[in-house]
Each structure stands twice: as structure tokens, then as C-alpha cells.
Amino acid sequence: MTDLLDTLPYARFLGLQTRCEGDVLTVTMPFADHLIGNPLLPALHGGSTAAMLELTAIAQVALVWPRLRLPRPITVTTAYLRSGRPQDVHARARISRAGRRVAHVLAEAWQDDPAQPIASLTAHFSLDHNPDLSP
Amino acid sequence: MSDPFLTDILPQLASGAAHTHALGFTYEGVAGDRVRLRTPWRPDLVGDPGTEVFAGGLVTAMLDHVGGLAVWVALRGFRPIATLDLRVDYMRAARPRVDLLAEARCYRLTRTIGFVRAWAFEDDPADPVAAAQSTYVVDSDGGRGIGANRKPGAAA
Numbered sequence: 664m665t666d667l668l669d670t671l672p673y674a675r676f677l678g679l680q681t682r683c684e685g686d687v688l689t690v691t692m693p694f695a696d697h698l699i700g701n702p703l704l705p706a707l708h709g710g711s712t713a714a715m716l717e718l719t720a721i722a723q724v725a726l727v728w729p730r731l732r733l734p735r736p737i738t739v740t741t742a743y744l745r746s747g748r749p750q751d752v753h754a755r756a757r758i759s760r761a762g763r764r765v766a767h768v769l770a771e772a773w774q775d776d777p778a779q780p781i782a783s784l785t786a787h788f789s790l791d792h793n794p795d796l797s798p
Numbered sequence: 799m800s801d802p803f804l805t806d807i808l809p810q811l812a813s814g815a816a817h818t819h820a821l822g823f824t825y826e827g828v829a830g831d832r833v834r835l836r837t838p839w840r841p842d843l844v845g846d847p848g849t850e851v852f853a854g855g856l857v858t859a860m861l862d863h864v865g866g867l868a869v870w871v872a873l874r875g876f877r878p879i880a881t882l883d884l885r886v887d888y889m890r891a892a893r894p895r896v897d898l899l900a901e902a903r904c905y906r907l908t909r910t911i912g913f914v915r916a917w918a919f920e921d922d923p924a925d926p927v928a929a930a931q932s933t934y935v936v937d938s939d940g941g942r943g944i945g946a947n948r949k950p951g952a953a954a
Contacts, residue, residue: 673843673856675842697820701815702816703939705947708815708817709859709880710821710858710862713884715855717855740884741881743882746938746947749948
């Protein structure tokens with residue numbers, strides 16, 4: 664289960680690596696040039712950080728609440744707290760609530776110091792199997 | 799009368815950075831305050847391998863980026879900007895193996911913040927895959943300048 668992200672093409676595109684301790688995942692996005700959005704600073708693209716947080720949340724929900732289908736995002740909000748420097752990013756997600764159909768997840772991404780996150784995500788995911796109901 | 803910023807510089811800002819280039823973003827043009835991007839479908843940008851549908855993260859990256867382009871359209875020139883906050887609602891699955899378009903408009907620009915709405919869709923903006931509401935900080939580098947993120951202690 665910990666290698667779920669190895670099976671998802673977009674997670675592979677971002678180069679995501681997963682570590683599992685108990686039932687908590689830590690996902691790492693090793694720095695790579697193709698993640699850069701601002702070549703002048705340089706800074707990671709907000710889209711790479713947001714996608715990494717979203718995939719971390721999906722992997723954490725799928726680990727704790729395995730289903731036939733992967734959780735599908737319904738609404739995802741990302742706050743950008745600090746500029747993403749050209750180095751590795753780490754992320755962890757916490758499930759606030761998982762019901763029969765919907766789960767709410769909080770996730771944070773950091774570089775050197777977990778107490779100084781570069782981005783924070785809050786999201787609802789659909790756990791529904793019905794393809795007409797879930798996005 | 800054509801504005802050289804819109805005709806020459808904005809297309810570079812659409813796909814010129816390493817990430818946007820790697821994702822294959824292509825500039826589709828500006829109409830009034832609306833700007834459009836396209837991502838040609840590719841198998842390595844899929845989320846769930848069983849579906850052949852673009853990953854949510856790709857949709858998010860497009861909406862983030864097209865929103866930034868809309869702020870530059872409103873500014874009528876390049877200034878450093880950074881996303882402050884981005885909310886994406888996913889209304890339905892994208893169609894498998896189909897290009898995705900994203901369109902944004904900056905409906906309010908203050909001295910420091912651009913307020914943006916954006917949509918992602920295959921062909922009809924009225925039938926969106928996802929919609930976004932986002933804010934961008936203008937002059938986000940705070941005068942730190944080129945290479946600022948390479949300096950030690952840049953995190954603070």
C-alpha cells in the first residue's frame with residue numbers, strides 16, 4: 664500500500680517518494696529542475712507543491728480507508744505560506760473525518776523545518792464508488 | 799492596436815518556465831480580460847491509471863498558472879507575482895484522452911492583490927471540469943531579486 668504513489672503517473676511525473684511509519688505517510692518530492700515555476704528566484708511552481716499535497720492526501724486516505732476506487736477531490740484549497748526553494752519538499756496529511764461518502768483532510772508541506780511549512784492544504788474527497796456521483 | 803506585452807511576452811510566461819514546459823502548457827490567447835491555456839493530453843499526466851483522465855494535480859497546476867496569466871493581463875506588464883491562496887472545485891471527471899483548456903480573468907486588482915476566477919473545460923466553459931477562485935500577491939519578491947531563494951536562510 665505504501666507504494667500507491669509509484670503506480671500513479673502524475674506522482675511519478677513529480678518524482679514522489681513515500682515513507683510509512685505506522686499508518687502515517689511522509690511523502691517527499693526530491694528537487695528537480697522541471698518543478699521550477701519561477702526561474703529568477705528560483706522557486707518551485709505552486710502547481711507542483713499543490714499537486715504533491717493533493718497526492719499526499721489521496722495516498723493517506725487510501726492507506727487508512729482502502730476502497731476499490733481512489734478518493735476523488737471535490738474541493739481543494741491550497742494556501743501558499745512561503746516561497747518553495749529549489750530543494751526537496753516533504754508533506755504529511757491528517758484525516759479530520761472520514762464518513763461513508765466524504766473525507767476531510769488537512770496536509771502541510773515543508774522543506775527544512777516542519778514548523779515552517781511552505782504550503783497548507785485543506786480538502787474534501789469523495790469516497791463514493793458511484794461514478795455518477797463522484798468527480 | 800496590439801500590445802507587445804500581450805503578443806510577445808505573455809506567451810512566454812504561459813509556458814516558458816521549466817514546470818509549465820514539462821507539463822506541455824500551450825498559450826491559446828487573450829480576449830479582453832480573459833486568457834486561455836491548453837494542455838494536450840498525455841498518458842504521464844494521468845492521476846488514476848485506470849481512467850486515462852488528467853490528474854487533479856494537473857488541473858490545479860493549470861488553474862494556478864492561468865490565474866497568474868490573468869493577473870499579468872490586468873497589470874498589462876510583467877511584475878513578480880505569487881499565488882497566495884487557490885481553491886479548486888472539481889465538478890466532474892475530465893473526459894479521457896482529451897486536451898484540457900483553462901481560462902481565467904482577474905476581476906479585481908488592488909495595489910497588492912489580484913483576485914481571480916478560473917475554469918477548466920474541454921470545449922465549453924459553461925460545462926467546466928473544475929472551477930477556481932484564487933488570489934495572487936503582486937511584487938511578491940519584496941525586492942529580494944534574482945537568486946534570492948538560493949541564499950542560506952531564505953526560508954524566513
